[in-house]
Every structure is written in structure tokens, then in C-alpha cells.
Amino acid sequence: MATNAMFAEIAALAGDPARSSMLHALMDGRALTTTMLSRVAGISPQTASGHLSRLTAVGLLSVEKQGRFHYHRLASASVARMLETMMQVAAELEPDRARLSTERGDAELRKARTCFDHFAGQLGVALADTLVAQGFVELNAEAGMVTEAGLTFLDAAGLDTRPLLSRRTGRQGGLLCRQCFDWSERRSHLGGGLGALICTHSMNNGWTRRLDGTRAVLITPKGEKIFREAFGLKINSRRCT
Template identity: 45%
Template sequence: MSVGTEGRGMAELAALLADGTRAGICLALLDGRAWTAGELARRAGVAPSTASDHLSRLVRGGLLVEERQGRHRYVRLAGPSVAQLIESLAGYAPAPPAPTGSLRASTAGAAMAYARTCYDHLAGRLGVLVYDALLADGRLDRASGLTLTPDGWAWAAGLGVPVDALRAARRPVVRDCLDWTERRPHLAGALGAALRRRFLELGWTTQGAGRAVRLTPGGRAALAATLAIPEDTLSPTPPPRPASGRA
């Protein structure tokens, strides 16, 4: 394959995400759910016909997959690798401006920055803290590419993570994913997905609005203990005051 051919392929992919509406649709789908075209049209603030055209382009480009149930058309990201691409690209985008709307919008933004889902794994400041703690304790190792160490396997098993399923998974056990708000990696891969599910099962986290994730008081104490993270470090950051000063 020639350099020119490879370049055209990359340019075509970039063109898919060069439109703000299509990029926004992909970011919305980072919650891992399937959405209807109508829901995404309302989210993007465009006409249903316009959203449908954008979705068709994203499906043809391989970023989304679709399924139909009756008269409804559902779309979702094509897989974890696409989710990682979207989140990583967002990490290179300019930082979002300071909030200028209501206190409610500011609070929602702070909740998303603290902890959220990135497709099927944990992102935001909480996701980065977990990733850093696993590295610091020697449960993850980056000496020759990111790997889960024997101590890491033992820790995951002790937490109740189905490690046999991790070993048999077709996707990488661990991958790092550039966090778009923290601008540092959080943990993706089969283990990242398994930890998000396990934290929910244990009641350490609950699902908030949209992609936001809440850390429960019991979860804060448990994570602090199992990952040797100072408990006060796990406290959410208060939302910034909106620039307009309105509540």
C-alpha cells in the first residue's frame, strides 16, 4: 500500500469527525448505549433528517453500527477501539471554556469530569486515580508495554473479578486511554470494563445522569483501602461557579 493511499484513508476518517454534529454524536455514544436517531437529533439540536444523514455517514465509515427494531433505528459505537479513538481525540482537543450557564450545568460538568463512563470503562479523575494507584502498587507495569502483573491478577481475583474470562477475552486485558478532561491515561481494556462492572456490583459506584458515575461513601472508603489512595483525594471537586454568577 502506498503512502498516498494510507494518507487518503486517514483523511477520510478525519473528515468523518471534522463536523461538529458528527463529533458530538460520537461523544454522546461514549456512554456505551444504543440510541435512536431521534434521540441523537434532539441531543445534537438538528432536524431528524439531518441526524439521519450524519448517522449514515458514520455507519458507512465504520465508526457506528446500527440495528433496527420495528420502525426504530438504533446506533451505537462500533466497539471499544472506536470508543478509545473518540476519547483520545477529545483529549487532544482544546480544553472546554469555563462554565457560563446555570449552576445545574456547572454541577453536571463537574460530575462528568470527576467520574464518567468511557464506553464500558471508568474515566475522569476517578479513573485516572485508579490507574495511577495500580501502577504505584506494581499491579500494572509499563516496562515493556502496559501489562497486568501477577500481583495485579491476584488483586483482581480477590476483588471478585472473573479473571478466567479476562484471560479468554479477545480484546487486550489492559490498555491505557487518554482521558479528555484529565489529559492523562485511565485504564481501558477488558480489565477496565470488568472493574467498572465490579464497582457497580459492590455498590462502590452508582450510575448518575448520562455518563456520570457517582462514588458512594462506602465505595470511597473501600477504594482508599484496596488501592492505598488517601480518602480525601477521592472526594469530588466542587463545581466551579458559573461565570455569569447566576444559580
Template identity: 50%
Template sequence: MSNNARFAEIAALAGDPGRASMLNGLMDGRALTASELAQLAGITAQTASSHLTRMTDAGLLQVEKQGRHRYHRLASPAVAQMIESIMRLAAPALESKPVRTGPRDAALRAGRTCYDHLAGHLGVSIADALVSAGHLELGIDAGEITPSGIALFENARISIKSSKSSRILCRPCLDWSERRPHLAGAIGAALYIHCFDSGWIRRVEGTRAVSVTPNGQRQLRETLGVDLSLM
């Protein structure tokens, strides 16, 4: 396909109102299901599925599988930059309908367990803080702890050695409610254990939700650079 033909294909895909609504809705960095994107665009699920297939094939979107679910997100920063440029030209700014994702229970959205690691706003905030400080590097399928991260965990006495020799040290796990990654693998499990054993968090009886204690708020901020004051 020539450059001109490729240009025309991308322009046509982004130019359809339904597809434009879905692309605009993904600009916050989250990954959404086909049904959520269909609701966002005001189209049927069947039509949305067709649009999503075309945009994925063209390289505008990528699909992530999490259990039984398939989530769609923008394929790259370059796609986001293209959409942002179009949005600036299309002033006034396009409006995007809010999409509720994940559990309705506020406690579960704030913090919960995901198998043997932490999820929700709490889990994603920990991942964000470690990445922002340069302690961790996260890719699509795997993560890597940096030398400063190793030192941080050693100083905090958080053991990141897995008892299972074959276990992945670190991997991103797409969060159900935040639709951004929290930490799984040996690092995720180590943080989960340390937070509970140190009394930073406690379980909410009868649910997967966890709450952060006052001491936990302070320790997460001072030890990991996680500011949960807005939770």
C-alpha cells in the same frame, strides 16, 4: 553526530524561550496538544508545530495518537531530569501558565465512561493506585498485571477474563482531561462492570459522567486503595 554536536543541539533546542515554555509546561507529566502548547508559549500554532517537530526528532518529546488527536509529552524521565536541573539553575523558578484540558463540565472531569471503561479523575486514580501498590505495571502501549494484582482481583471477585479471546488484557488509555493514563482492555472493562454492578458508582442521567456513591468511596479505598476524598 559527535557528542559535542549532539550536546549543542539539545542545548539550543531547550534554550529557545518558546520551546522552553513548552517543555516546562509538560513537566507535570501530562500530554498536551500542539494548540495547547502554542497557547502556553504565547506563539502561533504554525511556529509551535515547527518547534514540536524539531524537539520530537531530537528525542526530547514523544507523540501519542488518541483518535483524531495528537498529544505531546516528554520523551523520558531523563528529559524531565534535565529540565528540572536547568530550572534549579535558573532560580527563581520559572513560572508556568495553567492549561485547562478536557471538558469544562466538572462532573465529566471527575468521572466518566470511556467506551467500556472508566476515565477522568476516577479512572486515573484507580490506575495510579494499582500501579503504586505494585498490582499493575503500565508501559507506553501495554500493561501487565502482577501476581499480587491477580490475587487482589480474585479476592475482590472481579473477573478479568475477557469473552473475546483476542482482546488485550490491559493497556493504558491517555485520559482526555487528566492527560495521564487510565485503564482500558479487559481489566478496564472488568473494573467498569464491577463498579456499576456493586453500586460503587452510578450514571449521571443524560451524560457520560458517573458519580461515586458513599459506599463506593469506602469500597474503592478498602478494596483497591483508591482515595477519592479530594474529589
């Protein structure tokens, strides 16, 4: 169990505005340089370097050096889940009048975004709902399982299910997916291996693409067609259901 001291240290590190901005920028799973993150936080690269060193030392970030550049990323999916949960609490405590003044960027995040290595927002929740409703996924409070029908469906949709099958007999047994609570929808989307598989395949095959400077994701016309016809989602310019 985490000590109170460690809990307090993590909370203090994540609570600083500059460090919070940098952590949020890394929630899409990519690795960014110190200079990139300093721009996000609105601080100098030297100041950013000090903040990033502290985040790395406590284990919230990992760093990889390539030439003269240092690339930083979230250390694990659990760090991303912590940040997503903090955003959920912040959204619940935010005054109602502030919620009503939704900017365009916020609306895009709510429709579709990445949460570390999987989809979140309306797209993520809708995918979870339709896969469960069709019997392709079984979820409970702690974990989830892709059914045989689900594996057949994913194969037919062109997704490579071999990573899921390999995990089925590995240390994690049959726990192939899990729920991840969505701060904007107040419901669960799919995380774990299945969530990562759908997100990676969608990005690699032009179903979705990242929007520069944000975690928001654009669903392409090709993606709209596939999500509607293959997955059974109802997608329009404003909402996914």
C-alpha cells in the same frame, strides 16, 4: 496504512457539530436510538438519520435493529480512543480563560466518566496509579499486564478475573490491559480488558452509577468505601487521588 482520502473523510464526518454531539453521546459504550441522538444534537430525527447513515457507512458506528427502532453505538474501542484524543487536543488548544469557567457538568466529567467501556477522569487515572504503585499492574507505552499479585487482589475484591485469564492464552496473549490517555487529566487511565472489568463490576454492584444525559459517573457511598479501603484511593466530594 489509512489513505489521505479516508483520513479526510473521517475528520470531516467527526468535525460536523451535530455528528460530533452524537458521537460524544455514544462514548459511554451504550447504544442509543435515532430519536435519542437527534435530541442530543438538537436536530430532527430525519436529519439525524442521514448523519447516522453516513457515520455507519464509513465504519464509525454500528447499528442494530430491534422492531421499528434502530440502535446505534460506536463501532469499536478505537473510535472511542480517537474521540478521546480529539477532546484532549481541543482541551489543550482551548483558551485559558475558557478553561477557568468550568460548569458543574464539566467538573463531574473530570471527576469520573466512562470512556467507552472503562473509567476515565480523576477516578480512572487514580485507579491506574494505585494498581501500578501496588505492583498489581505493569504498564508500558504500548500495553499492560496484570501481575499474579494483581489477579489475587482482584479476586479478593470480588471481581471475576476469568475473562482476563481466558484472554491470557488467546490471540492477544498476555496483553490484559493498556493505557488510554485522559484528555482532562493529561495522564493515562486504564483501558482494555482490565479497565472494562473494573467499570462493569462497579456499575453492576452499585459502586458507581451513570448520571442521566451525560458520560459523567457518580461514585456512590458504597463505592467510596470500597475504592478507599480496598483500592487505597482518596476520594472526597471534589476529587479522587
